[in-house]
Amino acid sequence: MTSSTSTAQGGVPAIEFKDVVKRFGDNVVLDQLNFSVAKGDRVTLIGPSGSGKTTILRLLMTLEEANGGLILIDGDPYTHEYKGDRWVEIPEKRRRVVRNRVGMVFQQFNLFPNMTVLENIIEAPVNVLGLKKADAVARAEQLLEQVGMSEKRDFKTNQLSGGQQQRVAIARALAMDPEILLLDEVTSALDPEIVADVLGVLREIAETTDITMLLVTHEMQFAREVSNRVLMFDKGQIVEEADPETMFTHPKHERTQEFLKAVLG
């Protein structure tokens, strides 16, 4: 059991987990987890592998199904709800309405190889949000400019390096105008010299937008620069929560100290 760690100052939190349980077989990954993220917050999840941090992002993207509890987006039930006493799945149709507010960037980019860079970006805005194609293209071009990929507009994705693919993936997620952006170890699959480019792009997004960001990363320096809150996970529980400065310089919990020592060396 973890107590609520909400820092939402008034208003409805952008993300709220209420007693969320997630098991893989017998392995309990999240055990009645409670936490919330205020609108505009930049929250980094840290912790050893298997601590459940990636699972949280995947639950938020409905890539995994929870085994119990509620996940709310802007206070709206998203994946499950209670009908009387019964805990029931919310049908896909209603999920899609809420899911439009959430976007995700993956560790392995997951661009569509059958489309060009531009097509990757406009596919969902045109066919999911119903934007006019010309508008979607204009927006995509603007985003490509922002991530420094304008001249690769008509390339197939596998003609791009990993760093370039990840920048396109970021543009693709942003093209959906998400209120919440989930970043799942977005630099882990990249060569070290490329990492800075991608982080630079993300830093700029953090500075110029008010998108709520939830990130799992091993780049502690980046977490420190971008986020305003860090949650330390261990065994599916939040063991410590603080602003990045405090967390990285004066961790209180023993597990946090051990973890940071191992990561930062």
Place this chain on the structure above:
Amino acid sequence: MSDFLQTLTSRLPSLGDAILVTLELTLGGAVLAMALALLLGFGARTRSLWVRGPSRVFIEFFRGTSLVVQIFWIFYVLPVFGFKMEALAVGIVALGLNFGAYGAEVVRGSVASVPASQWEATIALNMSWFHRVRRVIFPQAWALMIPMLTNLLIQLLKGSALAYYITLHDVNFWTTQLRRATSETVYSFTAGLLVYFVIAYLLTWGMNALEERAKRRLGRGTRPSLRDVVGLRPAVGTAAITGRGTAA
């Protein structure tokens, strides 16, 4: 020999008709088979037992009961129940059902080998199921399945020779008629088999071109050598998925 050639020449017009029947059976059967394959292939992947169960039963039933039995069952037995079809329709339906079941396994397998991360990306972009499949998953699975579909298409063409035994005047029929008229077993059958071979060759060639196009769409265009386009190497199991293009 010259007698044979004379008879052969006089029978060329009827060869045209025979080829037409064989092509109608092959292409008609293929279209029906592909439609079924898509339906059952995706059906066999759904979470709902009410869709998956019947799909699996259908697939296993039509794979397991032999094309020969199916075609004659539809021809002889089905009319007993009041379903009487033209012989050509019987042929197309039997070929379509049988190869649809095989095709379903190809579709299911190819869709399963599209990485799960591609599905995840489509969910993250909030696409509907149909949109995911049509725009992202199927185009990638398609490139994987073509070599195996090519094999099935050739099998289907070969299976269509059964049509002669349900009264149709296909290439097989034409061959036996030619032999009856000339009493030249070797020449007649060589001619007949050559006709099948040329049809099979052209079908393979067309499918290889389709495959190249599908691959190029995925940015894996190999700028094929003549040998790749013209070559007839069949796909063997999963080797077809990776073996092509890398084999020297």
Place this chain on the structure above:
Amino acid sequence: MTENGIWNWEHAWEVLPDLLEGLVVTIEATVVGMAIASILGLFIALAMRSPSRWVTIPLRFVVDFIRMTPLLVQLVFVWLLFSTIPTLVVGFTVLGVHYATYMSEVYRAGIEAVPKGQWEAATALNLPKSRTWRAVILPQAVRNTLPGLGNYAISMFKETPFLFAISVVEMYTKAQQYGALTFSYIEPLTLVGLLFLLVSYPTSLLVRRMEIRLA
């Protein structure tokens, strides 16, 4: 089904022993056919690795020709051509040769799937070529080919009814004969279909398990 008299259990019981007799021939054909296909297929696969184009190009053509033309027509062709040879022998041989062209591809893929390191290790040990093939490459290649062999055995089993065209009395022909005699096709044809399913489905499950184990 019995209400309107379409299905007649008496017919079904009457024809069943005949069908089971036919099933024996069907299985014989599959076993003998597959034996021919397995051995001949291996020789084709090895011959295709010959460095001489004078071997590979004509062989490629013959293999493609057999593989891409109907078994049914081939059966009738060979049967008419060698009318003195017993029908069973013709049937089994044509079945075997037709499937040998498929099996050769299975062997080819199996041989290519043996890692290059195995060849290199054999060279490093200075093994003679013949020994390398027999002791190192083929045992591994054959293991790779087992699922392919199983799948083609099942598919040959389901193609043995083509033998009706040259009047080999296997299971389907038995059914056909009974149907022609009594004018009731429904029982024999349905039972034949079910018997095929009864044999081929469990076998295919076995092959699938083997595929998973070997993968």
